[in-house]
Amino acid sequence: MNRLICAVALVGSAASVAAAQKAMAPVLAPATLPVVGEQLTVMGTPLWPNEDWLYDVPNVKDASGKVLVHWFCAAKVKTCADDLARIVTLKENGRVYIVAHIDGNKAQAKKLDPIRESEGVGQGTLGYGKGATKLMKQLAITGPASIVVDVDGKVALVSTGSSPAELDARDKKVGDLIGAIKEYNATVSESPTGVKPGDKFTLSISVKLASWLTYSATSPKEFKLTVPPDFKCDAKVLKGDQIKVDGANLTASVSCTAPKGIYEARGDLRFGYTTPTNASGLGTEGGKWKFEVKP
Numbered sequence: 001m002n003r004l005i006c007a008v009a010l011v012g013s014a015a016s017v018a019a020a021q022k023a024m025a026p027v028l029a030p031a032t033l034p035v036v037g038e039q040l041t042v043m044g045t046p047l048w049p050n051e052d053w054l055y056d057v058p059n060v061k062d063a064s065g066k067v068l069v070h071w072f073c074a075a076k077v078k079t080c081a082d083d084l085a086r087i088v089t090l091k092e093n094g095r096v097y098i099v100a101h102i103d104g105n106k107a108q109a110k111k112l113d114p115i116r117e118s119e120g121v122g123q124g125t126l127g128y129g130k131g132a133t134k135l136m137k138q139l140a141i142t143g144p145a146s147i148v149v150d151v152d153g154k155v156a157l158v159s160t161g162s163s164p165a166e167l168d169a170r171d172k173k174v175g176d177l178i179g180a181i182k183e184y185n186a187t188v189s190e191s192p193t194g195v196k197p198g199d200k201f202t203l204s205i206s207v208k209l210a211s212w213l214t215y216s217a218t219s220p221k222e223f224k225l226t227v228p229p230d231f232k233c234d235a236k237v238l239k240g241d242q243i244k245v246d247g248a249n250l251t252a253s254v255s256c257t258a259p260k261g262i263y264e265a266r267g268d269l270r271f272g273y274t275t276p277t278n279a280s281g282l283g284t285e286g287g288k289w290k291f292e293v294k295p
Contacts, residue, residue, distance in 0.1 A: 030138040034147060034155045041153065042068060042099055049134045051101065051127030054109055055117075061276035062122045063097035064212035065151055067177045072136055073112050073143035075104035079162040080112055083144035086167060087114040091123050095178045098124030101132045103143070122277070146170050150177050151212070183273065184209045188287035189253075195293045197260050204253035205269045205287050212276055215245055219272020219280065223252035226266040231258050243271075258293045265289045 031047040034040050042058035071087050073080035090096045091114055098120075102109040109128035114120070136142065141160055148157040148170065156177060159170040185208050192201035203225065209215060223238040233256035235242065244251045252269050269285045 031135060033139050033141070033158055033160075036155050036158065038155045039153050040068075040070075040147065040149050040155050042097070044070065044135075049131040049138075051131035051135070052106070052129035054106070054113065054126040054128060055115060056125055058099050058125055059122075062124075064276040065181065065183075065210060066095050066097040067151065067174055067181075068097050068099065068149035069174065070099050070101065070147040070149070071114065072101045072139070072141055072145040073103070074136070075102065075108035075112065077143050080143050083162065083167060084112055084114060086171060088116070090171065090174055091115070091120055093178060094123070095181060096123070096174060100124065100126040101135060102126060102128045103133045103136050104128060148173055148177070151181055151210075182210065183213060183281060184283055186269075186285040188267075188285075189289075191289040191291045193291065195258070195291060196295055197293055198257050199293075200255050200257055201291075202253055202255050203265055203267055203287070203289055204251060205267055205285055206252075207250040207269070207271065207283065207285065209248045209250070209273055211248065213248075213273045213281070215250065216272035216274050216280060219282065221245075221250070221271045223254075223267060223269045225254050226268075227256065228258070228261075228263055228265075230261075231256050231263075231265075233257075260293055260295065262292045263290070 029047060031045065031049070042060055042063045069087070069090065073083065087098060087100070091098045098114050100112070100114055102112050106128060109126055113126055115124050115126055144162050144167070145160045146157070147155060148159070150156045157170060157173045159166055187206045189202065189204040195201050205223070221240060221243045223243055225233065225236045227233065227236065233254050235254055238252050238254065244253070250271060252267070265288070267287045271283050273281045273283060275281065
């Protein structure tokens with residue numbers, strides 16, 4: 001009898017602990033639509049429910065350096081099928097990464113698939129199923145809806161309308177963001193001023209690489225300076241480690257002296273860079289300097 005009483009007590013105690021733990025478990029807040037300026041990744045936010053993926057999960061490397069568009073649609077919404085052609089056109093630009101979220105099953109999702117299997121390798125993916133349905137319910141959208149994210153990871157536009165004017169505005173925004181994408185920015189030093197014969201002056205070109213790129217370790221870096229023969233410079237050609245690289249910043253700099261006269265000099269910089277998917281690119285920049293050396 002005592003054993004029975006103990007067993008009942010233990011069961012009751014375990015049930016109480018389980019109930020207490022359940023009560024103490026954190027309840028996640030529902031996902032909400034982001035606002036312009038908010039950070040958003042290819043996976044959305046930690047509050048977004050898990051989805052089934054028709055292809056691979058969203059890929060950060062594939063999306064780097066591209067405009068990200070989270071596109072939401074439902075199988076039974078007619079305007080979603082109409083907007084699909086627009087989304088496919090955006091994807092085919094090559095500078096856009098699409099993450100589609102379809103409120104429907106796998107067969108329904110395939111009918112609204114902007115990735116189109118091998119046609120869209122590296123250009124996006126598609127989520128569907130209960131997770132996508134739950135997400136769209138929490139965001140209070142039925143589609144077509146889009147969240148446009150710039151290359152810096154910040155939301156640039158939230159579009160929940162389906163009128164032609166609203167879809168045109170979204171497409172224009174994406175086009176404007178694509179047009180603003182730059183692999184790097186270059187700065188040419190100012191032409192020397194107040195230089196006297198024998199004074200040292202510096203001619204330089206600096207480059208700042210985009211955050212998603214890295215300087216190539218295999219492609220040659222080279223800077224060539226073209227100046228009159230009476231110039232005396234510490235170098236007229238810089239290669240490899242002679243060109244300073246500090247993180248995203250690259251600087252090619254040469255110091256010279258010159259006799260009295262009016263001059264023109266030219267510098268040409270060449271360097272390579274690598275994308276997150278190990279694709280290679282080549283950067284070339286040139287600079288000109290016109291100045292006078294006088295006593």
